[in-house]
Amino acid sequence: MREKRKLSQKQLGIDAGIDPSAASPRMNQYETGKHRPDPNMTERLCQVLGVPVAYLYCEDDDLARVVASFANLNDKDKRKILSMIDQIESLEG
Amino acid sequence: MREKRKLSQKQLGIDAGIDPSAASPRMNQYETGKHRPDPNMTERLCQVLGVPVAYLYCEDDDLARVVASFANLNDKDKRKILSMIDQIESLEG
DNA sequence: GCCAATACTAAGGATTCCTTAGTATGCGGT
DNA sequence: ACCGCATACTAAGGAATCCTTAGTATTGGC
Numbered sequence: 001m002r003e004k005r006k007l008s009q010k011q012l013g014i015d016a017g018i019d020p021s022a023a024s025p026r027m028n029q030y031e032t033g034k035h036r037p038d039p040n041m042t043e044r045l046c047q048v049l050g051v052p053v054a055y056l057y058c059e060d061d062d063l064a065r066v067v068a069s070f071a072n073l074n075d076k077d078k079r080k081i082l083s084m085i086d087q088i089e090s091l092e093g
Numbered sequence: 094m095r096e097k098r099k100l101s102q103k104q105l106g107i108d109a110g111i112d113p114s115a116a117s118p119r120m121n122q123y124e125t126g127k128h129r130p131d132p133n134m135t136e137r138l139c140q141v142l143g144v145p146v147a148y149l150y151c152e153d154d155d156l157a158r159v160v161a162s163f164a165n166l167n168d169k170d171k172r173k174i175l176s177m178i179d180q181i182e183s184l185e186g
Numbered sequence: 187g188c189c190a191a192t193a194c195t196a197a198g199g200a201t202t203c204c205t206t207a208g209t210a211t212g213c214g215g216t
Numbered sequence: 217a218c219c220g221c222a223t224a225c226t227a228a229g230g231a232a233t234c235c236t237t238a239g240t241a242t243t244g245g246c
Contacts, residue, residue, distance in 0.1 A: 009225095010224090021205080022206080024225085025224095029225090029226095031225095032225075035202070035204080036202095038203080038233085052150075053152065055147070056150070057149070058145070058147045059145060063145060063147060063160065066174065066178065067147060067156065067159075069178045070156060073181065077181050077185075080177070082158065082159070084173070084174065085158070085159065085163070088170050102193070118194075118236075118237085119235065119236085120193095122234085124193090124194095125194075128234055129233095188246085189244105190244090190246105191242100191244085191245100192242080193241075195238105195240075196240100197236100199235090200234080202231100203233075204229105204230090204232080205228100207228095209227100210223100212224090213223100215220090
């Protein structure tokens with residue numbers, strides 16, 4: 001259903017709307033942590049990547065997995081996760 | 094266990110290390126979306142608030158709940174959520 | 187009303203980003 | 217090996233954004 005092509009830094013930037021002549025350095029500056037994209041660009045990059053914006057800011061890998069997966073679940077499965085969390089918290093909270 | 098005091102914008106900034114004389118306008122600029130904190134300040138604000146950085150970037154409320162809750166779970170409960178997600182994805186992925 | 191605390195805004199110097207120009211590295215083909 | 221091309225990466229400065237100072241507006245308690 002969802003094709004998983006491999007993107008260069010530059011192509012990812014272009015797909016997100018950066019001028020092709022500037023896409024390579026900008027994307028590289030983002031990936032190396034030298035600079036960070038403004039909110040609009042962050043949103044567009046995440047759309048291209050198919051992940052929620054929050055995914056980029058997940059410190060630990062488990063949280064990142066949860067965020068990436070949860071965003072792609074259907075409503076029923078989302079409710080399943082949410083109610084499981086409710087249950088856990090009601091026991092220990 | 095965890096006390097939930099009510100913080101003014103200014104006090105939150107001070108607790109995160111902003112100079113008291115500048116905390117009020119800066120925090121207000123953040124909350125109104127006029128500017129955004131740099132990465133260090135973002136981290137510190139989130140520490141004071143007790144939420145993961147990713148929480149600030151959650152577009153929808155359900156995702157925000159999942160992020161905030163998951164971060165405070167113990168390892169066993171985290172594994173429970175993760176394996177549930179694994180299971181769901183293996184069925185529909 | 188008055189006072190204090192909080193919320194908010196303006197403007198400019200300080201900082202960071204985006205663009206241009208260019209170098210470096212990796213890799214397939216001959 | 218050499219060439220050619222795509223990709224990765226860097227430097228530097230004009231462009232954009234942020235942080236600070238100074239101040240106004242609003243809210244809540246007395």
